[in-house]
Amino acid sequence: MCGICGFSGVGGQAELSRMMDAMRYRGPDGEGQWSDGKDIHLGHLRLAIIDLESGQQPLATIDNKLVIVFNGEIYNHRALRKQLEKLGHQFQTSHSDTEVLLHGYQQWGIDLTRRLNGMWAFALLDRENGQLWLSRDRFGKKPLFFSQNGENLIFSSELSSIVAHPAVSPEIDKRSLRKYFAYGYVPSPSSMLQGVSKLAAGHNLLFDLDTRKSKVHRYWRLSLEPDSSLIAKSDEVHRQLIDKLFSAVEARLDADVPVGIFLSGGVDSAAIAALAISARKGKPIRSFSIGFEDPSFDETAYSDEVAKILGTTHRTEILSSSRCLELMDSIFSRLDEPLGDSSLVPSFLMCSMASEEVTVALSGDGSDELFAGYDPFRALAPAGFYGKIMPKFGHSLLTRMIGVIPVSHRNMSLDFKMKKFLAGLGYDAGIRNPVWLGPLPPGHLSRLFGERIDTEDTYSEAIDAWFYQQGANDIDRTLQFYTEMYLQNDILVKMDRAGMLNSLEVRSPFLDIDFVDLVRRIPSTMKFDGKQTKKVLKESLHPLLPLEILYRSKKGFGIPIGQWFQDGSLSINPDALRGLVDTDFVKRIYSEHRDGVADWRSFLWAHFALERWMQRPEFLRGRYC
Numbered sequence: 083m084c085g086i087c088g089f090s091g092v093g094g095q096a097e098l099s100r101m102m103d104a105m106r107y108r109g110p111d112g113e114g115q116w117s118d119g120k121d122i123h124l125g126h127l128r129l130a131i132i133d134l135e136s137g138q139q140p141l142a143t144i145d146n147k148l149v150i151v152f153n154g155e156i157y158n159h160r161a162l163r164k165q166l167e168k169l170g171h172q173f174q175t176s177h178s179d180t181e182v183l184l185h186g187y188q189q190w191g192i193d194l195t196r197r198l199n200g201m202w203a204f205a206l207l208d209r210e211n212g213q214l215w216l217s218r219d220r221f222g223k224k225p226l227f228f229s230q231n232g233e234n235l236i237f238s239s240e241l242s243s244i245v246a247h248p249a250v251s252p253e254i255d256k257r258s259l260r261k262y263f264a265y266g267y268v269p270s271p272s273s274m275l276q277g278v279s280k281l282a283a284g285h286n287l288l289f290d291l292d293t294r295k296s297k298v299h300r301y302w303r304l305s306l307e308p309d310s311s312l313i314a315k316s317d318e319v320h321r322q323l324i325d326k327l328f329s330a331v332e333a334r335l336d337a338d339v340p341v342g343i344f345l346s347g348g349v350d351s352a353a354i355a356a357l358a359i360s361a362r363k364g365k366p367i368r369s370f371s372i373g374f375e376d377p378s379f380d381e382t383a384y385s386d387e388v389a390k391i392l393g394t395t396h397r398t399e400i401l402s403s404s405r406c407l408e409l410m411d412s413i414f415s416r417l418d419e420p421l422g423d424s425s426l427v428p429s430f431l432m433c434s435m436a437s438e439e440v441t442v443a444l445s446g447d448g449s450d451e452l453f454a455g456y457d458p459f460r461a462l463a464p465a466g467f468y469g470k471i472m473p474k475f476g477h478s479l480l481t482r483m484i485g486v487i488p489v490s491h492r493n494m495s496l497d498f499k500m501k502k503f504l505a506g507l508g509y510d511a512g513i514r515n516p517v518w519l520g521p522l523p524p525g526h527l528s529r530l531f532g533e534r535i536d537t538e539d540t541y542s543e544a545i546d547a548w549f550y551q552q553g554a555n556d557i558d559r560t561l562q563f564y565t566e567m568y569l570q571n572d573i574l575v576k577m578d579r580a581g582m583l584n585s586l587e588v589r590s591p592f593l594d595i596d597f598v599d600l601v602r603r604i605p606s607t608m609k610f611d612g613k614q615t616k617k618v619l620k621e622s623l624h625p626l627l628p629l630e631i632l633y634r635s636k637k638g639f640g641i642p643i644g645q646w647f648q649d650g651s652l653s654i655n656p657d658a659l660r661g662l663v664d665t666d667f668v669k670r671i672y673s674e675h676r677d678g679v680a681d682w683r684s685f686l687w688a689h690f691a692l693e694r695w696m697q698r699p700e701f702l703r704g705r706y707c
Contacts, residue, residue, distance in 0.1 A: 084109045084139070085582075086151040086226075087243050088124040088205055090214055090291060091234030097247055098123040104243040104700065107416070108153075108582045116140035116149055122207060122214070122291075126151040129441070129585055141180050147210045148187065152180045153239055154202035154224045155589070157333035162186060162197065192217075192286055195301050199333075199595045203281075205237060212291040220302045221448070221593050222270065222283030222570040225418075225578055229278045233294040240418045242700045244278055252701045253277070259662060260540050264527055265520050266422030266688055267571045269543045271298075274419055274695075283570045304565050304598070306551060306558045308605040316608070320622040322600055327353065330594030332361040334444055342440035344432060344588075345369035345394065347384025349620060349632050350446025350455075354591055355392050356626045358444065368439055369394040372432040375402050376642050388631060399435050401428065406641055407651060414694035416583055422521055422688030423572050424643045429580040437584040447573050448592035451564040452601045453619045454557060454610035458518050462556045511556065512548040513541040515563045521685040526671075532664045543567060557606035644683035648676055654686055658693040 085108030087101040098115055102125045106113075109127025116124045126139035142149040156162070159179035167173070171185040179200075186194040187206055192215060201223035206215045216237055218226045228237040231249045238244040245252045255276040258268050268274050270282035281287055284302035289295075312319050331354055335341055343355045358367050369389055373382030382398050389396035406427055413430050436443050450456050509517050509524065517523045528535045538545065547566045548559050574590075581588040591597070608618040620632045646652040656668040668689065674680040695701065 084129050084153045085127040085239040085243070086125070086153045086203065086205060087238035088122070088151060089234060089236040089247060089249075090122045090289065091232075091236070091294075092121070092249060093123065093234075093247060095123065098125045100246040101125060101238055101243045102127055104246045105238070105240045105418075107585060108239060110585050112138060114139050116142070116151075118209070124149060124151045124205065124207065129582075129587060139180060141178070141184065143184055143188070144174070147208070148184050149207040149209070150180060150184055150204055152183060152202065152204040153226075154200060154204070154219065155179060155334075155587070156182060156198055156200035156202065157330075157336070157594070158197075158199040187215075192288070192301075195286065201589070201593075203239065214289040214291060216281055216287040216289070218281045218283055218285055220284045220304075220595060221565075221574065221590075223574050223578070223590065223593065225575070226281040227273060227278055228281055228287065230289075230296055231277060235289045235294075235296060241273060241275060241278065242416075242418055242698070245275070245700050250275075250278060254662065254696075256662070257539075260527065260531060260535065261543075262420065262422070262692065263520075263522050263530060263685070263688060264524075264540050265516050265544075265567070265571070266684065267575065268419060269567060269571045275701075283566075303550075304562065304602060306554065306561060306602050308558065309603045310605055312604055313608060316618070316621070319600075319604060319608070319618060323597075323619065323622040324357075324626070326594070326597040326600055327591060328357045328361065330591035330597050331357040331444065333594070334442075334589040334591050335361055337442050339441035340368070340439065341442040341444065342368040342370055342436055343394065344436070344443055344445045345371050345385045345389060345396065346446070347371070347381045347386075347388050347631075348446070348634070349616065349623065349627070350449040350592065351385075352388045352392070352627055352631050353619075353623050354444050354446055355388070355394055356623075357591075359392060359394070367392075367394045369396045370432060370436045370439075370443070371396070371398050372428045372435070373398055373400040374428070374641065375400060384631075384634065391628065391631075397435065397439070399431070401431060401641075403642070403646065403651060406431070407646075410694075413583065414691070415698065417579060417691070417695060419575075420688070420692040420695040421572070421575060421579070422684065422691055423576055424687045425640050426576050426580060427641055429576055430583060433580045433584040433586045433588070437586040440586070442587045442589060443581070444589050444591060445577060446592060447577060447588075447590040448569060449616065449619065451561065451569045451573075452592060452598065453616040454561060454606065455616045456564065458515060459557065459560060459610050459615055461518070462560060509537075511559075512545045513537060515548075515560060516541055516544045516567070519568065521688040526685075529667045530663050532667075555606055557610055561606070561609075643687050644675075644681055647672075647683060647686045648678060650676075652686075652690065654689045654693060658696070659689070 085105045109129050112128040114126045124140045140149050140151050156179040159182040162182050166185045166189060169189060173181055175181045195217055202219045203224035203226035204217055225239050227241055227244050229244060229250050234249045236244055236247045236250060244250050253276040258272045258274050262268050270280040273280055285298055285300050287296055287298045335358060343358055345351045345355055355369055371382060371385035524535050524537050544563055544567055547563045550562055577588045604618055611617055623632055656672055657665050671682045675682040
């Protein structure tokens, strides 16, 4: 895991160095630059994981016709290397996955991405054909921003790096701002800055060095193709799931540095740990978990139990409110793009703890999205029934009645779930999921921005995901939304930032493409039967884990921000976004939260994160658009 950046156009070594300096923590183990002596400059910051001695970048072919900067890991690089050697390719390094990318491009061109199993963001310069190729992995594990300004193409792993180039001005994009307060994140391909885009997951960008024009195209998209015949073959499905997940874990243990496991006590991390122990053939496995002094947010009893059962070398740290609040500056002084997910804080602290002992950590990210593991899946059937029988006036009346229930700031309290559920029921199914998850529903967004919000534009990405597969049932539509939207733009962003702020690489076995290719063919009824979430996964794990672990209630990974905003431990400046939003509206709902009249924790955290991001020097020099 590293940081990459570069540009074609105006600028030189000084500009490239400034871009690299802005994200130096992403690569503490080395750096490299390459230039054609004219207008192409590539930079790389290295966190050494594989091929410690000869894995320096930028890396070029012997004839210097191809040059690459690469962030990520290719887990099938050894198999690809053998295949390429049989085709006549000669390698200079012993086991560099970066060199495999160069030879793979020579052999297969940009179709190389279809053969890769891994996580990546890279820029590959083809000097002979006058082309710069940017690529991002299927799920968006690795970040990649770009800006085409006239004839200039500038790219980087981070926003703060891209704005270090003088051709990019840090101007807040108001359309992205609306999406941020709708979703709690800025969805790809948008970014918070005007004129800067994210290369979305599963996409390539080709920049022609002669015409100075670029084309972006999608090379992969999750396609759920349920095979009903698998229902009668459940035993075979269970076996294949474990076999493929084992292979995914084994591949992600491949590193020339120490590797550990994030262990929450839930089924996903426990499965990863159990399979890692099997793959390591009894060798010690280090595991890490974070607890919290508020018992409604604490899972350490579960993670300690799992660690004891499996026999991992386990380390737990209990966090106090004061400790979390102390570390806010460490996080937000370097956070690259605002993120309305408060679990970033415990994720950062867990990565910080793990980085003291390991350089790579395996996580259970992706399982909930692929196997219907979230609470909203339970709400789909009631929501459909409710929509058929409840008239609008009845919905308004019930919403007001539920609104008088006293606010509780306990983790996933009943009043919080009920109010969120009702908030989503007032809208079409295509935007219900982001409304359930987001900081503000459309009506309140309109008040925040002082104008009627175009819901089709604001939620365009969610609507596209919902209607992508015609004829799909609501479970599969929701799986599509969670995988394309929530996983890519929230969960994976959070873990990349939390990891890289601590120079730690986080790997996700559940996102192994061979494993996903099986999961996407499993019918939704095997994943969620109306009562049990992640049903087929849990059944597959019966031989590996005790039932009390497999069927334990899901708690989540959060901190008590609602209570902190109410008692003043955390605060916002309601005037900080003046000129962008209606600050009188912000003051009103902030007052409601502090008085305990309403629960606006999600909005207040999103405001807090944006406010702190805007205070960074890199973004202060811009103007609002």
